[in-house]
Amino acid sequence: MRWFETPDFNFLKAHKIAYVVSGILLVASIIGIVTKGLQYGIDFKGGKEFVLEFEQPVEVLDIRSELTGPLGGAPEVKLFGSPSDVLIRTDDPGNITEVQNTITQAMAQLYPDNSADVIKTDIVGPRFAEDLKAGALNAIIFALIVIFIYILIRFKDWTFSAGAVAALFHDVMIVLxxxxxxxxxxPFSMQIDQAIIAAFLTIVGYSLNDTVVVxxxxxxxxxxxKTMEHDEMVNKSLNDTLSRTVITSITTLFVVTVLFIFGGEVLKGFSFALMLGVVIGTYSSLFVASSTVVELQRRRQNA
Structure with a gap:
């Protein structure tokens, strides 16, 4: 069965509504980022990590709740290979021995009949974290520059490049x-770590693929x-690709949702970012990218 076999939606008429929706989301995102600041994980701000091996399976949520008080904030807690191995990351400023003792004492209280051994400890230094942060930012900026050049070469029109980059910036900023x-x-970790940066780059690739098709x-x-009005032609193009865009997005969203539900605590943040990226990326391909091209071409003609 083919969905939207002969659609006839007036996308360009809805662009003004899309401007308002995107504007509100972008302003809210920027205000949130400026006022609260990005919630970096241990990867980007430095800290300590411990791997504990329990005799029996444990619950990640219980461990995080138990350690939030002693460590002065919610640590990052994930299963590490098996239900009885746990990775704990914290930015507690104490030395590594003190933090390790705090964790082991808390675990002894939480699981008195389930002893734990610390099998690995490590420190993520602030210098390494700063380098990693700079590398992640450079990766995203470099990706946008390369995409701008690629679209410019492919379509031989800078307005298409501007529309694609505007849509990608729109998607990443809103998810961020x-x-x-x-x-x-x-109820799960939404801190910015290496996995989330990978999710952002995946969102960029997915959104770009949809945009290039349009x-x-x-x-x-x-x-x-050639005799058709430009706006009407753009609207027809959006309707022509609607079936492919919607079906691709729905199938991708289904897979990512399954990953979010059954992928475990480690993949919650990553898969949630992808879920948001699929929805917002589909929306931006239909409304943000195309409307930016139409507006820029219209202004160029009127100049």
Missing amino acids: GIFTIFGDLA FDRIRENSTLF
């Missing part, structure tokens, strides 16, 4: 804002329907 604003409310159809229709 959601992680910042709701980081303290979520742009290809716009370029194709511009040569096939």
Whole structure:
């Protein structure tokens, strides 16, 4: 069965509504990031990590709750290979021996009949964390620059490059804002770590793929329907690609949702970022990227 076989939605008419929606989300995201600051994980701010091996399986949520008080904040707690091995990361400022003793004492109280051995300790230094933070930022900026050049070469029009980069910036900023604003409310970790950076780069790739498909159809229709009004031609191109866009997004969202539900605590933040990215990326491909191209081309003609 084919969905949206002959759609006839007026996307360009809805662009003004999309401007308002995107504007509100972007402003809220920027305000949240500026006021609260990015919620970095141990990877980016430095700290200590411990791997504990229990005799019996344990609950991650119980361990995090038990350690929040003694460590002065909620640590990052994940299963480490098996239900009885746990990775604990904390930014507690104490020396590593003191922090280790605090953790082992808390675990002895939480699981008096389930002893734990510390099988690994490590320190993520602030210098390494700063280098990693700079590397992640450079990776995203470099990706946007390369994408701008790629779209420019492929479509030979800078307005398409601007539209693609605007959509990608829109997607990443909104997802980043959601992680910042709701980081303290979520029942799982939404701190920015290496996995989340990988999710952001995946979102960039997914959103770009959808955007390029739309742009290809716009370029194709511009040569096939030379007498058609430009806005009408763009709207037709969006409707032509709607079936492919929606079906691809739904199937991808289904897989990522399964990963979020059954992937375990370690993948919660990563898969949640991808879920947001699929939804927002699909929206931006239909409304943000195309509307940016239309507006820029319209201003260029009127100049």
